[in-house]
Amino acid sequence: MSEPREPGFDCVLRAWQAHEGELLGFLAHHASDADAAQDLLQEVFVKALRQGGGFCALDNPRAWLFQVARNALIDAGRLQRPIVELPDDLAAPPTDERAPVDDLDACIARKLPLLGPEDRDIVQRCDLDGLTVRAYAEAAGLSLPAAKARLLRARKRLRDALVEHCGVRFDPDGSVCCHAGPDGG
Template sequence: MGAKSVTTPNCDVPALWLEHKNALRNYIYKRVKDEEITNDILQDVLLKVYTFCLSKSGVLSLKSWLYQIAHNTIIDYYRKNSGPTSLAKDIQIAEEEENFAFKEAVEYIEPLLNFLPKEYAEPLRMADLEGLKQAEIAQKLNLSLSATKSRIQRGRTLLKAEFITCCHLETDTSGGIISFQIKDSCTPLQALKKKN
């Protein structure tokens, strides 16, 4: 029951909308550069927020959640309304826009890597953060290619487990992150968050 009372205010749609409507309008207009389209998309965002709030009990990071809904609605608009030649370009532009929750989560990848054993953290860091090819990593770490691949895969599995242990992630139906929050129980990341 206690958790319900924390999340319920998140779905006070009129108050939520009054607080964020202008910022969302600016966010959308900056991307579509058309007043009428902006108003259409903003209306769709409101409907999605209302529908979500009727069916669920709220989210942890309102700002990230709202902007992710706006972002996804812009992409949906382009998919429905662009001509076949400009569709791919328009979707690509829309999808390149920032995903706030994802960016917030990415900030904690490096610290979470430090929780992993070095034998897995180092090849994973080189592959996923530095963008090195697996053959190059194998050479630098004096490992066989198959051992390098295995350690990177194992590192990803361990990193995912650390994320689940330390963070609360909410995803949309396609797996995109819509909300990110560090759990109170994860003291190392909480301490890091306070520094930032």
């Protein structure tokens, strides 16, 4: 008397016999070594068996097997990320240093109120409070292009004020590289 088989076992077995060699070749080509490819192949087989009767309902068992194999390769790759041990005497980065652009907060706080009300409002709401330009445009009754133009002009005026009064300078990429301080001196 034979033991009863799990539902779908015969479907899995037929698909496995038809595609095992092809799957192993695929995994061997992409895995780090032959042993890893064999391990991944066993993983794919176990996952197919776990599908049970659902495996029989697949329209394309070969495609399913290859998708599971690709996912297994991706998962294995994530686990193989190199781990670099850091020395115990590694100095922590200084915590009191801020990027030059971050040190502009005091100057911005003093110069923003000096902008016109429309400039001040759009810079405050879009750049500092995080409101989208689209949401600002809707709230202010403006078209999106008009709001974008207003924000661009307001940023330019604020930039000019920061250059003039805070001694802001830019690197060749246009990023803030340094400034003279909150009073420009």
